[in-house]
Structure formats: structure tokens, C-alpha cells
Amino acid sequence: MRRLLAGLATGTFLLATAACGSSGSSSSTSPSSGGTTTVKVGIIPIVDVAPLYLGQKEGFFSKRGLKLSMTLAQGGAAIVPGVTSGQFQFGFSNMTSLMIAQSSNVPVQAIANGVASTGVAGKDFGGLVVKKGSSITSPKQLEGKKVAVNTLKNINETAVRESVRKAGGDPDKVQFVELAFDQMPAALDKGQIDAAMAVEPALATMKLQGATEIASPLVDVAENLTVAMYFTSTSYAQKNPGVVTKFQAAVAESLSYADAHPDEVRQIVTTYTKTPADVLAKVTLPKWPAEANRSSIETLEKLSEQDGLFKTAPDLDKLLP
């Protein structure tokens, strides 16, 4: 036994040193084999990224010599540091986070469209809901009420504030609380919050439980709002313009394909999420235009600036493709 323990100890030490020795070299290079470049993409396991999975399946990436290695990052907080430190070559992030990053000089660059609002009020993939039987029927009535958003001072808070403003209310009187999407149904049901700004599949779950949608905040922000984009680090874009161009083209093709094949989207979503079938059937799919909508991003920027999200205004010319 003692000998075994001693052996174990030496073995682990060798392992530890070996692990340390390799840590510096492997992170920066993108491994390639036989003309295929493998790129790591940091994503969140939600419906929004379905086009990447579909595109991979349909061969839109492989025919351009790209192979995607999806890395699921919970909540997305790990994606921006992961991309800037070179752990991922590409990442998926909402526009507000990208603009905040850019305005604080984090070297990121949006390169391809990610996901857009449907632009149809009441039929969007994000919605502001109240509990079944609630007396609140308009965002204006949220003054003095508790509204849950997944992240404070980010895209969903900006959007809800705009809905309140458009309905004639004062957004500063709304009490925003931070709550993960998956916890919103229970919190709304128990009355811990008065309203929730949720995206799919939490939105469909709440609607199945009888919650009422009182606004489509992402639609209220701007027509056909670009909600999220794929991005890379400025240094990766400079060093690998070829890979970036191929990725852009493959993503654009995947987005168009996903937009035209909603049934295949619902099917592929089951391969990387565990969304229950009854919820998935009710999920409102987003729009996947091939190109980002710059004017909608400018509107979002103006609203975010008004709400005090930036210390200095982001440079959209530098950020956007």
C-alpha cells in the first residue's frame, strides 16, 4: 500500500509538471489538420445559436474548411474573457455587452450577425410578462413595481425601460431586480416579482402557466433589433483575416438557412438543450437575418447611453463589421 501511495504521488507529480509545461503553447494556435481549421466558439445553450449547429450539420462550415468546436458557457459571462484571452476564436454575445466592452477598450470586434427580434409585437422571442390574473395590463403600471431582468444595466433592462417610456411611464420609478431566466417562472408564480422580462424558453414556460404578455420590449427598442452578434478579438481578426472571412460567410449562409427552415431549427435545438417538447412546441423562434441592422444598433446605443450604461460612447465603426 505504501509503495502504491508513493508511486501514485510520483506519478501525479509528473502529470502536474507535464500539464504545466504544455499550458503556454496550446492556447494561442488553432489546430489544423488536412486544410481544416478548427475554431472554438463560445456560446450559450439557447435557441439563438441554432444556426451554428444547423450550419455545421449542413456542411456550410466544412465546405469552407472550417470545423466548429462549440463550447457551452453558462450565462455568457465567460465568453468575452474567453475570446479576448484566445481560449475561443469566436463568441456569441448580446449587442449591449459588446458595446459596453468596446467602450471600455476591451479589444473585441463584432463580425457576423447573431440573432434579431422578430419585430412583431406580441410575437417576439423576448417578452415582458405578468402573472395570470394580474391587474397590470400596461408597462406604465410597472412604476413602483418589481421587474426581473437577467442582468441589470444590460440589453433587457434598456428594453423594458423603453417599453415603460413608450407607454407614458417613468422608467426610473421601476424597481429592477436581477434574476436568471430559469428562475423567473417560479418567482413570478410566487409573487416575488410583479413582472419578468424573459426570452425563450423561459417565456414559453411562463405563457404555458398562464402568464400574460404586456409588451415586447425588444420590439419597442427598434424595428428588427439586432439583439446579439458573433464576435472575435481584434488581434485574432488581424492575424487571421482569412478564417474570419470564411466564418462570416458560413454564418451568413447558416442564418439564412435557419430562417427558412424553422422545423429543422426546432429539431436541432433538442440536440444541445433539454427543452421539454411541450415547451419547445410553443417557443417563438427569433429572426436570423444574414446581416446586422446597423440603424437598430444605433438606436440601442442611444438608449443605453441615456440610461447611463457607458462611461464613454462606444465606437460603432470600430465594433461593427
Next chain:
Amino acid sequence: MKEVKGLNTVLGAAGLAAFLALGEAVPRLGLVKADYFPPTSRIARALGTELADKAFWSALGDTLTGWAVGLAVAVGAGIVAGVVISVVPHLREATASTIEFLRPIPSVALIPLAILLYGTELRSVLLLVVYASFWQVLIQVMYGVQDVDPVAEETARSYGLGTWARVRHVLWPTALPYVMTGVRLAAAVALILTITAELVIGAPGLGQQIAVAQASQAVPDMYALIVVTGLLGLVINVGARSVERRALAWHQSVRGEVAV
């Protein structure tokens, strides 16, 4: 002894059955909503679906790999560092304040650092696991070494045993019970940190599967996976105890148990 053991098993099984029944009854009686806390039978069905899924098994493999490698590194490094710190004169005093400073830092506080260094790979999980479980082993080894009988130590010296021989024949047997306690504690801590790291960072494994289930509004699946982590902890604890009993078969703490 045998009868007592049998009785214990029966009691343990009864306790577990009562717990499962409670889990079934509470949502069924409407004390909590079944949507957010599904009854045991619903969780069991979700567990069945999980067990049939290939992704589950690869996630389990990832988690066990992270746990085993992290624990092995922590135990190896903890033993070596503990012995060296205790044996080299003045080193203990010199490192005491640093160790007491580093030890209470929660491993999860290092998550941003782990992401920056290693992204969402296994290595970032290992960083957290090793950091958390290393101290468990190190501290136990240092206590164990302190427990060496001075008479035995002096006797070994007067017989002319060298440093290595004294470590091997005097220090190690004294420290071993402490080391095994450290390993048992570290095994549990390593599992907790492996799951936590996967859950928060998104490294592949059971923790990530829990996060995906959460984000997908798949509540029964989420609880099914949580049950799996609990079972894993149980198996690891039983395993660690049996390793401890074997390694210390000669020690009075284990022999005493058998004699009663």
C-alpha cells in the same frame, strides 16, 4: 458486530425510503408546486431518460476525470509539500502565515482567473479542484508529522537512520492515519468543486448538464442530475472509507473497531 451492521443497513435503507416518500408527497400534497419541485417518481423517470442518453455518460466520464486527476494531483502535491515543510528546519515557521493566508480563500473566487488562464477546459476545473483539496491534505500531513513520538524519533536518530529512512519508518507510519483523513476530506471537496466548476464555468461534465437543464426549463432532468451527483458523493465516500480501512489495517483505530 455483524448484527449491528445488518441493523444499520436496514435503518439506512428505511431512512432513504422515508426521504424519497417525503419527496413524492410534498409536491403531490401541493405544499410546493410540482412544476418547480417535481415528485420523486417524476425525477426517477427523468433519470431513466438521462441514463439512456449517451451525452450523460460522457458527462459523467468528464466529471470523474476532473475529480480523479484533480484529487491525485492535490494528494501527491499535498503529501510532498507537507513532508518537506515539516522536515526542513524553520520552513514550517516561514510558511505558516502564508498557508493560513491562502487556505481560507474560497476556490470559487478563482473562477475568473481560471477562465482567463484556461477558458472552459478541463484545466480550469483542475485549477479549482486542486486548489481546494490541496489544503485538506497538506494540513493533515503537517498535523500528522507533528504527532511523531519524539522518543521514537530520537531512537531512530541514535541508531543512525538517515533523513530518508526516518521519513520512511518513523514519520510516514505516524502521519498515515492523518493523511488518509486528509484524502477522504479531499475526495469529497474535489467532487464538490468539480461539479461547481462545471456548473459555473461551463466545462463539460455533469455540472454543465445541470446548467443546460436549468436553462432549458427541464426541471425534472435538473433534479435527476443533482441526484446523480449525490449518489456519486455517496460512492466516493464509501470508496474512500474502504481505502482508509485497508491502508490502516494495522493501526489501532481500525483494529480497535474490529475487536469490539
